[in-house]
Amino acid sequence: MKKITTLLLIMLLIATVLAGCASNTGNHPAKDGTQGNKGGTHSDEGSGGAAKKQVKLQFSIWGNDAQKAMYEELVAEFKKTNPHIDVEIMTIPFADYQQKLSIMLASKTAPDIGWLAERMIPQFLESGQLVDIAASVKEDNEYDFADIYPSTLDIFSKGDSLYGIPFSTPPMLVYYNKSLFAEKGLKTPTELYKEDKWTYDEFLNAAQTIADPNSGVYGVKLVGDWKNWSDALLPLVWSHGADLFDADGTAFAMNTAEGQAALQLYNDLMFKDKTHPKPGDEITFDTGKIGMYTGRYSYVSKARAITDFEWDIAPMPEGTHGKGTSLGYAGYSVFETEHPEEASAFLKFITNATSMGVTSQYFVPSRKSVLESDVFLKAAPQPSAESIQLAVLDQMNDARIAPGHKNWQQIDVKIQTLLDYIYTQSESVEEVLSKMEAEVNSLMK
Amino acid sequence: MLRNEKWYGYLFISPMVLGFAAFLLGPILTAFFMSFTDWSLLRDISFVGFDNYKKAFADDPVFWETVGNTLYFSAGLVPLNLSLALGLALLLKKKLPGIDFFRTALFTPVVTSLVVWSIVFKYIFATDAGLINQALRILGLEGPAWLYHLELTMPVVIVVSVLKNVGLNMVIFLAALHDVPKMYYEAASLDGASRWKTLTNVTLPLISPSVFLALILTLIGSLKVFGQIYIMTGGGPGTSTYVLVYYIYQQAFKLYEFGYASAIAFILFFIVFLLTLLQWSVRKRWVHHEE
Incomplete structure (x- = not known):
C-alpha cells in the first residue's frame, strides 16, 4: 500500500511540475524572447555603438497564417527604413482577443500595437489604454491622412484625439x-x-x-x-x-x-x-x-x-x-507602451497607401485611393472585379457598423x-x- | 559549516517551501484579500467587506444553479467512475494472453490531453455531422442534439469525463488487488463463499484504503472540473453546464470581476474542504487494514 501511495505522490508531483512548465512556456514565450533579445542587443551596442536604441515591438492580430505571412513581409520592408525596430507578430484567436488583451494590459505584458474590432474599441477607449496618435498622423504630409474615409474614423475619435486607424471595413x-x-x-x-x-x-x-x-x-x-x-x-x-x-x-x-x-x-x-x-x-x-x-x-x-x-x-x-448589410470593422491601435514613438511609426507604415495596397488582398481598405484602384479590384483572380464592385464597393454607402457598448x-x-x-x-x-x-x-x- | 542537523533538514525542504510560499500560498492569500474587494479591470479597486459573499448567496441565482450543476456532475461522475474502474480492474486482474493490450488501451485516455479528448468528443456528439448521430441515421433513427439539450448535455459530459479518467482508478485498483494475499480467497472458497460474497467480504475490505484514496482524489477532481466543460459546452446550453470553476473563469477573465470571482473560488475551497473532512471522519467505519 505504501509503495502505491509513494508512487502516486511522485506521479502527482511530476504532473504538477510538468503542468507548471507547460503553462509557463505557453504563456510567456514572447516575453522571454523580448528580454533575451534585449540582452543581446545591449551587448551589440557596446561594441558597435549604434545610433538608435534597438527596440522590439509586439504586434497582435487574430488573423490566419496567410495574413500573418503577409505581415511578416511588410515587417521586413519596414526594417529596411527602420533597422532599429524589430516587430514580432502575435496571434490571439478572435474569441479570446478582447479578454486576453484586457488581462495583458492590466498585467503590463500587452503588445505595443495591435488589431481592434469595433466591439472592443469602446471598452479600451473608456479605460484610457490607447495612445492618441492624432498629431503624428495629421501633421505628416507624406502620410496623406485626408485619403482615409472620415466616416471610418468616428469610432476611434474622441474630440480632437484619434486612437487608431482602420484597415479593414468589409461589408x-x-x-x-x-x-x-x-x-x-x-x-x-x-x-x-x-x-x-x-x-x-x-x-x-x-x-x-x-x-x-x-x-x-x-x-x-x-x-x-x-x-x-x-x-x-x-x-x-x-x-x-x-x-x-x-x-x-x-x-x-x-x-x-x-x-x-x-x-x-x-x-x-x-x-x-x-x-x-x-x-x-x-x-x-x-x-x-x-x-x-x-x-x-x-x-x-x-x-x-x-x-x-x-x-x-x-x-x-x-x-x-x-x-x-453590416460593416465589419478592424483597426490598428497603439496600446499603453514604453515605445509609443516606434509603435506609431510602425502603425503609420502599415496604414500608408502602399502597405494598404498589400493588405487589400484580404481586407477592404479604408483609403479612398486604394479602394478605388485596380490594386484592390484585381488583387487575385477570384472573386472577379465585377463581383467585388457589386458586393463590396456598391454596398459601402448603406452598410452600417455594428453597435458597441462599454x-x-x-x-x-x-x-x-x-x-x-x-x-x-x-x-x-x-x-x-x-x-x-x-x-x-x-x-x- | 552547519553543525546542527536540523539546518540540513530546513535546507533540503527549502526549495519546496519557498516555491509553495511564492507561487501558491502568496496568491491564495492575495485571492482571499481580493474576495473582499470589488476589483475589476474596468474600475478602481475598493474594499466592500462581505458584499461579494452576500451577492453570491442572496442575489445571484446563477451562482446557486452553478453549485447545483457542480454537485450533479460529482454525483454522476464519482460512483460511475469508481464502479467502472473496480469492475474493469477485476476483469483485467487475471493473467491472460493479450491482457496487457487491454490494460494499455484503457489507460491510454488518461495520458491523452484533456483538450484533444474533449474536442474529439465534441465532434462525435455533434448534432447532424457527429459520429453517433450518423450511425443512428444508418439505423433509421434520428439522434438528439446531444450538446444542445438542457437535460442531456450534462450526462454526456459526465460520460466523456468518466471514459477519460477511469483508467487511473483502474490502475490503482489493479495494484491493490494484486496485494491481496491468495490465502484469503482459498479460505473463502473452502468455506463455500459465493463469488459475490468473496467480493464484498474479502476483496473490498482488503482494498478499502485504495478505494478511499481513489474516492477522495476523484471527488476533488470532479468538483474542480473545467477543461471538458470549457471546450465541449462553454457552460451551455443556457446555463445548464455552468460549474463552479467555469463560473469563476467567466467572472474573472471574461467579465473582469476579479473580486467576485475570488469570493466564489473561496466558496469552492470550503465546499471541497468540508467534503474531504466529512469523508475523513467517516473513514474509520469502512476503511480497514490501513498500515
Whole structure:
C-alpha cells in the first residue's frame, strides 16, 4: 500500500511540475524572447555603438497564417527604413482577443500595437489604454491622412484625439457555391441581384432547393462561429427593420414584431426547413456542402484555396427594410507602451497607401485611393472585379457598423446564453426576446 | 559549516517551501484579500467587506444553479467512475494472453490531453455531422442534439469525463488487488463463499484504503472540473453546464470581476474542504487494514 501511495505522490508531483512548465512556456514565450533579445542587443551596442536604441515591438492580430505571412513581409520592408525596430507578430484567436488583451494590459505584458474590432474599441477607449496618435498622423504630409474615409474614423475619435486607424471595413456578403446553383438549375444571386430580384424570398427558395439532408448538403449558413451571434444575426435583424440597441445605445431594442420575425426566420431555417446546419455543427463553406454562406470579405483568403467547386460573391438579399448589410470593422491601435514613438511609426507604415495596397488582398481598405484602384479590384483572380464592385464597393454607402457598448462582454455573454434556449428548442422566440430585453437592459445602465 | 542537523533538514525542504510560499500560498492569500474587494479591470479597486459573499448567496441565482450543476456532475461522475474502474480492474486482474493490450488501451485516455479528448468528443456528439448521430441515421433513427439539450448535455459530459479518467482508478485498483494475499480467497472458497460474497467480504475490505484514496482524489477532481466543460459546452446550453470553476473563469477573465470571482473560488475551497473532512471522519467505519 505504501509503495502505491509513494508512487502516486511522485506521479502527482511530476504532473504538477510538468503542468507548471507547460503553462509557463505557453504563456510567456514572447516575453522571454523580448528580454533575451534585449540582452543581446545591449551587448551589440557596446561594441558597435549604434545610433538608435534597438527596440522590439509586439504586434497582435487574430488573423490566419496567410495574413500573418503577409505581415511578416511588410515587417521586413519596414526594417529596411527602420533597422532599429524589430516587430514580432502575435496571434490571439478572435474569441479570446478582447479578454486576453484586457488581462495583458492590466498585467503590463500587452503588445505595443495591435488589431481592434469595433466591439472592443469602446471598452479600451473608456479605460484610457490607447495612445492618441492624432498629431503624428495629421501633421505628416507624406502620410496623406485626408485619403482615409472620415466616416471610418468616428469610432476611434474622441474630440480632437484619434486612437487608431482602420484597415479593414468589409461589408457582410453572400458566398455562394456556383456549382450547386448550376446543378439545381437556379439563377445565381448575382444574376438575381442584377435583375433587382435578390430578396429574402429568393434566398429562402434557393436554400430549400439546394438543401439535401440525406447527403449532408445545406442550403444556407449564416453562422461563422457559434459563439459570435452578432456577426451572424445583425444583417438579418436590420433587414427586417429591427435593431439591437435603441438610437442612444441605452436600451435593448430587438423585442419588437420585426425582431421576432427575424429570429423566427433564423429558428425556422434550422428546425423547420432544416436548411441550416444545427447549432454547434462546424461544417464550413469550403467543404462544398453549403449553398450560401454569409460572411465577411476577409473570408476570401480561405475561399481562394477552394479547388473542387466554383464559387462567387454577391450582396446580401433585400429584406422588408433594405439589405441590412453590416460593416465589419478592424483597426490598428497603439496600446499603453514604453515605445509609443516606434509603435506609431510602425502603425503609420502599415496604414500608408502602399502597405494598404498589400493588405487589400484580404481586407477592404479604408483609403479612398486604394479602394478605388485596380490594386484592390484585381488583387487575385477570384472573386472577379465585377463581383467585388457589386458586393463590396456598391454596398459601402448603406452598410452600417455594428453597435458597441462599454459593457459589451457582459451583454455578449447574456445574449449568447439566452439564444441557447432557441438552439435547444426549449423556449419560443417571443419568450427568449422578452428575457433578453429584461436582462440586457439591466446591463446597459 | 552547519553543525546542527536540523539546518540540513530546513535546507533540503527549502526549495519546496519557498516555491509553495511564492507561487501558491502568496496568491491564495492575495485571492482571499481580493474576495473582499470589488476589483475589476474596468474600475478602481475598493474594499466592500462581505458584499461579494452576500451577492453570491442572496442575489445571484446563477451562482446557486452553478453549485447545483457542480454537485450533479460529482454525483454522476464519482460512483460511475469508481464502479467502472473496480469492475474493469477485476476483469483485467487475471493473467491472460493479450491482457496487457487491454490494460494499455484503457489507460491510454488518461495520458491523452484533456483538450484533444474533449474536442474529439465534441465532434462525435455533434448534432447532424457527429459520429453517433450518423450511425443512428444508418439505423433509421434520428439522434438528439446531444450538446444542445438542457437535460442531456450534462450526462454526456459526465460520460466523456468518466471514459477519460477511469483508467487511473483502474490502475490503482489493479495494484491493490494484486496485494491481496491468495490465502484469503482459498479460505473463502473452502468455506463455500459465493463469488459475490468473496467480493464484498474479502476483496473490498482488503482494498478499502485504495478505494478511499481513489474516492477522495476523484471527488476533488470532479468538483474542480473545467477543461471538458470549457471546450465541449462553454457552460451551455443556457446555463445548464455552468460549474463552479467555469463560473469563476467567466467572472474573472471574461467579465473582469476579479473580486467576485475570488469570493466564489473561496466558496469552492470550503465546499471541497468540508467534503474531504466529512469523508475523513467517516473513514474509520469502512476503511480497514490501513498500515
